[in-house]
Amino acid sequence: MLFRPLAIPGLIEFTCQRHGDERGYFAEAFRQSVFDQAMEDGANHRFVQDNESFSARVGTIRGLHYQTAPMAQGKLVRCLSGAIMDVAVDIRAGSASYGQWAALVLSAKAGNQLWIPPGFAHGFCTLAPDCRVSYKVTAYYSPEHDKGMRWDDPAIGIAWPAVADPETLSAKDRVQPLLADIAPIFGCAPVIALEGE
Numbered sequence: 312m313l314f315r316p317l318a319i320p321g322l323i324e325f326t327c328q329r330h331g332d333e334r335g336y337f338a339e340a341f342r343q344s345v346f347d348q349a350m351e352d353g354a355n356h357r358f359v360q361d362n363e364s365f366s367a368r369v370g371t372i373r374g375l376h377y378q379t380a381p382m383a384q385g386k387l388v389r390c391l392s393g394a395i396m397d398v399a400v401d402i403r404a405g406s407a408s409y410g411q412w413a414a415l416v417l418s419a420k421a422g423n424q425l426w427i428p429p430g431f432a433h434g435f436c437t438l439a440p441d442c443r444v445s446y447k448v449t450a451y452y453s454p455e456h457d458k459g460m461r462w463d464d465p466a467i468g469i470a471w472p473a474v475a476d477p478e479t480l481s482a483k484d485r486v487q488p489l490l491a492d493i494a495p496i497f498g499c500a501p502v503i504a505l506e507g508e
């Protein structure tokens with residue numbers, strides 16, 4: 312498992328090393344020790360639930376979703392069939408990148424994964440038919456802590472792919488609030504310059 316931090320601190324791409332032979336390949340899809348090593352803040356995340364979703368149509372949009380404390384979730388997302396544009400929006404109050412988004416194409420072919428820590432909203436758009444998306448999460452699903460925000464909030468300005476089809480949104484995601492209408496929910500340790508630095 313190799314890892315690469317993205318531009319927004321906290322987001323990390325993981326890629327499995329595939330051992331190919333005449334049968335196909337073998338890969339370690341998750342290894343706790345490598346995952347821990349990749350956490351720059353030394354956080355000790357543990358996964359408690361594995362999720363899977365299937366979306367038949369190209370351009371299906373899910374999100375943007377997050378859970379509030381004490382049920383905030385970190386998510387390790389990967390695409391088992393097809394390909395998605397996976398998106399994370401920083402909603403950590405006090406973060407230098409608050410309101411900014413980052414995206415990564417995750418595909419079954421590449422076998423890459425995106426780590427999204429607690430404090431981000433998450434969503435994706437499918438780029439192929441019959442996409443199966445799997446993700447590990449660090450807190451159990453809790454309907455009363457399950458929240459969302461608008462996928463197309465102009466203040467965030469996510470550059471969704473041309474295939475993104477709002478007709479595919481769930482009833483819940485059609486009426487999500489704007490980021491500006493959400494009270495700050497996640498804290499972020501302020502960056503304090505030490506004397507002499």
Ligand SMILES: Cc1cn([C@H]2C[C@H](O)[C@@H](COP(=O)(O)OP(=O)(O)O[C@H]3O[C@@H](C)C(=O)[C@@H](O)[C@H]3O)O2)c(=O)[nH]c1=O
Pocket residue numbers: 362364373374375376377386433434435451452481483
């Ligand atoms: C997320 C979730 C949903 N459900 C149920 C609730 C509902 O009846 C049904 C479908 O739920 P949703 O419409 O919220 O599914 P979906 O829109 O796919 O929600 C997911 O979207 C992506 C972007 C995420 O980041 C996930 O964390 C999750 O929020 O599944 C669970 O039982 N457990 C869960 O962990």
